Amino acid sequence: xxxxxxxxxxxxxxxxxxxxSRYVQASEILKTALASRQAxxxxxxxxxxxxxxxxxxxxxxxxxxARKFARDLSNSAEIITYNGNTIDRAVEISEKHKLHFFxxxxxxxxxxxxxxxxxxxxxxxxxxxxxxxxxxxxKKRA
Numbered sequence: 038x039x040x041x042x043x044x045x046x047x048x049x050x051x052x053x054x055x056x057x058s059r060y061v062q063a064s065e066i067l068k069t070a071l072a073s074r075q076a077x078x079x080x081x082x083x084x085x086x087x088x089x090x091x092x093x094x095x096x097x098x099x100x101x102x103a104r105k106f107a108r109d110l111s112n113s114a115e116i117i118t119y120n121g122n123t124i125d126r127a128v129e130i131s132e133k134h135k136l137h138f139f140x141x142x143x144x145x146x147x148x149x150x151x152x153x154x155x156x157x158x159x160x161x162x163x164x165x166x167x168x169x170x171x172x173x174x175x176k177k178r179a
Contacts, residue, residue, distance in 0.1 A: 041076075046085040
């Protein structure tokens, strides 16, 4: 495994939403990971990001805003994607760890690319995968 960090969709959404209480923290995380060349995004993350800001947020983002943010990320970070073998592995991960399929697909894509660390708010689900190191930058430390 390597020192790359997969940045999950929720971090991207917060880094885009200036009204979010997590905007500053998410933006700093993204900026630092991009500057250090550690940031990795899955094509799945970019797809989910566009869907969330175009269809789920209020107010919804303008299409050009979504296009520009996604394009800028694509030009700044390493983009990884999946194939048929990855999907097969995702089904196995989903079954074994009782995870949502798309979380499993992200984990399988990471494994395919030898990436073991994910930066995400969704630590509850991703911690079920033993080989995955999960960083939740939004979790309050005790």
